[in-house]
Each structure stands twice: as structure tokens, then as C-alpha cells.
Amino acid sequence: xxxxxxxxxxxxxxxxxxxxxxxxxxxxxxxxxxxxxxxxxxxxxxxxxxxxxxxxxxxxxxxxxxxxxxxxxxxxxxxxxxxxxxxxxxxxxxxxx
Amino acid sequence: xxxxxxxxxxxxxxxxxxxxxxxxxxxxxxxxxxxxxxxxxxxxxxxxxxxxxxxxxxxxxxxxxxxxxxxxxxxxxxxxxxxxxxxxxxxxxxxxxxxxxxxxxxxxxxxxxxxxxxxxxxxxxxxxxxxxxxxxxxxxxxxxxxxxxxxxxxxxxxxxxxxxxxxxxxxxxxxxxxxxxxxxxxxxxxxxxxxxxxxxxxxxxxxxxxxxxxxxxxxxxxxxxxxxxxxxxxxxxxxxxxxxxxxxxxxxxxxxxxxxxxxxxxxxxxxxxxxxxxxxxxxxxxxxxxxxxxxxxxxxxxxxxxxxxxxxxxxxxxxxxxxxxxxxxxxxxxxxxxxxxxxxxxxxxxxxxxxxxxxxxxxxxxxxxxxxxxxxxxxxxxxxxxxxxxxxxxxxxxxxxxxxxxxxxxxxxxxxxxxxxxxxxxxxxxxxxxxxxxxxxxxxxxxxxxxxxxxxxxxxxxxxxxxxxxxxxxxxxxx
Numbered sequence: 001x002x003x004x005x006x007x008x009x010x011x012x013x014x015x016x017x018x019x020x021x022x023x024x025x026x027x028x029x030x031x032x033x034x035x036x037x038x039x040x041x042x043x044x045x046x047x048x049x050x051x052x053x054x055x056x057x058x059x060x061x062x063x064x065x066x067x068x069x070x071x072x073x074x075x076x077x078x079x080x081x082x083x084x085x086x087x088x089x090x091x092x093x094x095x096x097x
Numbered sequence: 098x099x100x101x102x103x104x105x106x107x108x109x110x111x112x113x114x115x116x117x118x119x120x121x122x123x124x125x126x127x128x129x130x131x132x133x134x135x136x137x138x139x140x141x142x143x144x145x146x147x148x149x150x151x152x153x154x155x156x157x158x159x160x161x162x163x164x165x166x167x168x169x170x171x172x173x174x175x176x177x178x179x180x181x182x183x184x185x186x187x188x189x190x191x192x193x194x195x196x197x198x199x200x201x202x203x204x205x206x207x208x209x210x211x212x213x214x215x216x217x218x219x220x221x222x223x224x225x226x227x228x229x230x231x232x233x234x235x236x237x238x239x240x241x242x243x244x245x246x247x248x249x250x251x252x253x254x255x256x257x258x259x260x261x262x263x264x265x266x267x268x269x270x271x272x273x274x275x276x277x278x279x280x281x282x283x284x285x286x287x288x289x290x291x292x293x294x295x296x297x298x299x300x301x302x303x304x305x306x307x308x309x310x311x312x313x314x315x316x317x318x319x320x321x322x323x324x325x326x327x328x329x330x331x332x333x334x335x336x337x338x339x340x341x342x343x344x345x346x347x348x349x350x351x352x353x354x355x356x357x358x359x360x361x362x363x364x365x366x367x368x369x370x371x372x373x374x375x376x377x378x379x380x381x382x383x384x385x386x387x388x389x390x391x392x393x394x395x396x397x398x399x400x401x402x403x404x405x406x407x408x409x410x411x412x413x414x415x416x417x418x419x420x421x422x423x424x425x426x427x428x429x430x431x432x433x434x435x436x437x438x439x440x441x442x443x444x445x446x447x448x449x450x451x452x453x454x455x456x457x458x459x460x461x462x463x464x465x466x467x468x469x470x471x472x473x474x475x476x477x478x479x480x481x482x483x484x485x486x487x488x489x490x491x492x493x494x495x496x497x498x499x500x501x502x503x504x505x506x507x508x509x510x511x512x513x514x515x516x517x518x519x520x521x522x523x524x525x526x527x528x529x530x531x532x533x534x535x536x537x538x539x540x541x542x543x544x545x546x547x548x549x550x551x552x553x554x555x556x557x558x559x560x561x562x563x564x565x566x567x568x569x570x571x572x573x574x575x576x
Contacts, residue, residue: 003229006339006347013335013348016117017355024124026452026477029360029459033324034192035123035133036356039116040199040330042140042349045147046206046337047168051161052151060213065164067205069172074199077176079137081191082123084180086130088466 031085038078044071101153108146109345115139116349120356143345185467186424189457190255193248193323196330200244203333207237210340211296231289233339239281239303240333246307247326251319261313270313277306318375320457321364328357364458394533400551402560405527406567412489414445418518422495424455428558429468435561442573447474449481449518451499478518485522493520493528495557501542512540526550529560
């Protein structure tokens with residue numbers, strides 16, 4: 001992938017992000033922040049790449065593994081905690097009857 | 098193009114699409130939960146895509162599998178446990194902690210690549226390509242380190258482990274931070290010039306910069322900072338995407354970075370603060386001590402829980418204004434019991450939610466939802482403000498600055514211009530509060546001096562429990 005096309009990817013990704021959450025009810029600010037935060041743990045893919053390409057270099061394997069751990073802590077924790085928050089909202093309609 | 102490349106391309110494309118749909122869905126109440134799961138699915142899909150690509154091309158060594166499994170199990174396990182155990186009131190600091198770890202991960206990847214350049218990526222490393230590589234590594238380290246230390250400081254301050262040191266409220270802090278910033282820049286350019294050893298300098302000074310910038314910020318502004326740091330962690334991920342040459346990382350990181358910025362902006366608006374004053378202004382109470390010299394209360398009326406109960410019993414319409422104090426006292430369930438009793442007596446009850454009530458925008462909604470308050474009873478500020486004149490009783494529970502009429506009447510007040518709830522328009526206002534201490538802003542609340550305001554002193558949970566008892570004695574809610 002050439003650098004220029006990566007820059008295009010960056011630009012379009014940013015524009016997409018700006019458009020995606022135009023109007024959000026205040027109710028959802030905390031869950032949205034938490035969900036978006038989980039997605040930023042996508043850097044786990046970089047950590048995986050590092051480990052796969054380490055070719056037996058032990059220090060690099062360790063760095064990659066620790067990095068993967070931090071990223072997955074972010075991802076798994078982030079999605080679970082967001083789900084917990086949102087579960088409280090979606091429970092409401094069924095309770096109302 | 099061979100098969101593994103095509104498969105990875107298709108999976109990446111699908112993952113980006115699902116992530117975008119996920120973020121979009123998270124902004125609507127109905128679809129939010131499914132959207133969150135969709136995003137989680139997209140993330141797992143992206144891992145499958147990457148691993149299958151390597152299996153189909155270079156293969157993955159047994160040793161690598163070992164380190165992958167160890168890292169993933171430990172990280173996921175701790176993340177899942179924390180997410181399940183943490184109380185809903187500690188949500189802001191939990192998000193801060195998760196966020197910091199994401200930044201740390203990007204930092205480590207860049208550090209690893211910088212110390213041990215990986216093979217098998219772009220082979221034609223001409224000058225231009227290596228320059229880009231150095232720049233992306235430096236950005237990734239710089240932003241990653243700031244995200245990490247900033248988030249940890251934010252978490253520690255919200256947890257009360259860290260107070261605001263005095264020197265950080267003086268002008269000294271700007272000087273200190275400028276030194277850190279300049280040092281980061283020097284290290285940054287030195288690294289790009291090919292001097293690999295300055296990488297450690299960059300790690301250290303950007304970490305210090307993260308601490309130095311976050312430490313002076315007061316508790317009230319912390320949510321804005323967390324949101325901003327959340328945006329940073331997206332940027333760090335995108336930078337890491339340049340380091341390992343992954344479009345998926347760049348798109349996802351850029352989306353989070355941009356979405357985080359918008360959310361930060363929304364939060365600033367709700368608090369009538371500009372991002373600049375949040376970041377460089379120090380804590381609000383330090384700014385305002387000079388201007389709010391007239392901070393003496395002259396006309397405080399305090400009353401007993403019994404009087405409060407009697408007034409409530411006679412009311413037709415009651416509005417509850419919950420705030421941070423309610424969250425701290427964990428009194429949302431007790432509050433729900435009180436309102437249930439009132440409703441059984443035919444009294445109309447709604448909750449007025451200020452955009453920044455609680456400790457984060459939307460935090461109060463989460464807490465009240467946890468206590469089974471029907472969604473329809475939560476009214477946003479603009480909707481509920483016209484209702485106050487027709488309201489008999491307002492119960493202010495642990496909220497302070499968001500009900501301060503100064504924001505409307507006193508142009509010299511630091512709060513002036515902040516959107517507030519017009520509770521003083523109601524016939525009677527009860528403020529349940531532990532003492533006469535000021536709110537986050539440290540500013541005197543003119544509401545407390547008004548003739549139709551009565552203070553009920555005590556811990557929110559205890560007062561509400563007493564209130565339930567009094568209402569029972571009056572026969573409210575018993576059919």
C-alpha cells in the first residue's frame with residue numbers, strides 16, 4: 001500500500017467518523033464514549049503483526065505479547081462494560097407492561 | 098493477487114463497514130446494544146482476517162502462537178473481570194483506565210518496531226519510505242504515551258487517589274509543560290533524523306507531558322479530558338496503522354479519533370466551557386475565588402425531613418433534579434422507592450436531567466436506568482425548563498452548579514451563560530445536601546438564599562430513607 005493511498009484512507013476514515021455521530025442524545029454519551037474506546041483497541045492487530053513477524057526474537061515477542069494484552073484489556077473490557085450500560089436501557093420497554 | 102490477500106481484503110472491508118455501522122447504531126437508543134455487539138463482532142472478524150492471512154502466506158510459528166495466546170488470555174480476562182465487577186458509579190475512571198491501556202498498546206508496538214525493525218513488510222525501503230516510517234513511529238509513541246499517562250492521572254484523580262497539587266494551579270505549570278513539549282519536539286526530530294537512541298527521551302518526556310497537562314485539571318472537567326484522551330487513543334491506533342502498514346487500523350483509528358473530538362465538543366458545550374480553558378485554565382475553583390467574593394449566605398432556611406414529606410404529600414407535580422451527590426451516595430435505588438410511593442398517590446413525577454449531570458454526560462441516565470426508572474420519566478433540560486413554573490415541589494439531590502440562577506442573572510459570575518435548570522421558578526424547592534460546601538465550580542449558589550428554597554441537610558441516601566419512613570407514616574403510597 002503506498003503512503004499516499006494510506007493518507008487517503010486516513011482522511012476518509014476521519015470524515016466518516018465526523019459524520020457518523022452527528023446527533024447523539026445525551027443519554028448515550030457515556031456508552032458511546034465507552035464503545036468508541038473499545039474500538040480504539042483495534043491496535044491489537046498491530047500487536048499481532050508484531051508477534052507474527054518477530055521470527056523468534058524473544059524481546060520482540062514479549063513486547064508484542066504485552067502490547068496485545070493491553071489492547072485486549074481495552075477491547076474486551078470496553079465492549080463488556082458498554083453492554084452492561086446499554087442492557088439497562090433496553091430492559092426498560094419489557095418492564096413497562 | 099493471491100487468495101489469502103483477497104480473503105483478507107474482503108474481511109477487512111466487511112470489518113470496516115460493520116465498525117462504521119456499529120458507531121452509527123451506538124448513537125440511537127433502540128439500536129445501541131446490538132450496535133455494540135456488532136462492533137465487537139467486527140473486531141473479532143478483523144483478528145480472524147489477519148491470522149488467516151498470515152496462515153495462508155508466511156505461516157505463524159508455534160512460538161508466536163504461544164505468545165499470542167498468553168497475551169490475549171491475560172488481557173481479555175482482566176478486562177472482562179473489571180468490566181463485570183466495577184460499580185456503575187465508577188464508570189468514568191473505568192473508561193479512562195481502558196483508554197490508557199489502548200494508548201500503551203500503540204506505544205509498545207511502535208517501540209518494538211523502532212528497536213527491532215520487522216522484516217517482510219515493505220522491502221523497498223528508500224529514503225522517503227523510511228522517513229514516513231520514522232514519523233509514524235514517533236507519532237505513535239508520542240500520542241500513545243500522552244494517552245497512557247494522561248488517562249492514568251485522570252483515573253487516579255477521579256478515584257481520589259490523587260489531589261491537585263498547589264503548584265499546578267500557578268503559572269509554573271505552563272513553563273514546566275512548555276519545557277516537556279519542546280523536549281518532546283527535539284526528541285521527535287532527532288528520532289526522525291535517524292538517531293534511534295533518542296526514542297527513550299521521547300517516551301519519557303511525552304509521558305511527563307501527559308501527566309503535566311492532566312494534573313492541573315479539576316474534577317469537573319475530567320470527563321472532557323477523558324473524551325479527548327479517547328480521541329487521542331484513536332489517533333495513536335491510526336499512527337500504529339502506518340507503522341505496520343494496515344489500512345484497517347488507520348480507518349478504525351481515524352473514526353474513533355474524529356468521533357471522540359465531536360463528543361468532546363458536545364461535552365464542552367454542555368458545561369459552557371471552551372476546550373482551551375479546560376486544558377489550560379486550571380481548575381475552575383482556582384479561577385473563581387477572586388470573582389465570587391460575595392460568597393456569604395444570608396438567608397438560609399433549613400427544614401426537617403418531616404416538613405419535606407408533608408409538602409410532597411400535598412403536591413400534584415414533582416420534579417427531581419439528580420446530580421453528582423446522588424451518584425456518590427449510590428442513592429438512586431432509594432430515590433426510586435420514594436418516587437414510586439409518590440406515583441402511587443397520583444403525584445406526577447419526572448426527573449430533570451442536565452446535560453452534564455453526574456460525572457459524565459449521560460452518566461445520570463445510566464444510573465437511573467440501573468434503578469429501573471422508566472425511560473419516559475427522564476426529561477432533558479430544554480424539555481423540562483418550561484414546566485418549572487407549574488411545578489409544586491422540586492427535589493434537588495446532590496446537584497449544585499446546574500441549578501445556580503447566577504448563570505442566568507449575574508454576568509460577573511464564572512458560571513454566567515451556562516445552561517441551567519430553572520428550579521427557582523417552582524413553588525417550593527428542597528435541596529438535599531450534606532452541608533453548605535460549594536459545588537465543583539466552588540461558586541456560591543444563589544438558589545440556596547431564595548425564600549422558596551429549603552435546605553434538608555444530610556447524606557442523600559439517609560435523607561431519602563427517612564423520607565420513605567415519613568411518607569409511610571402519612572399513608573402515602575399505601576392502597
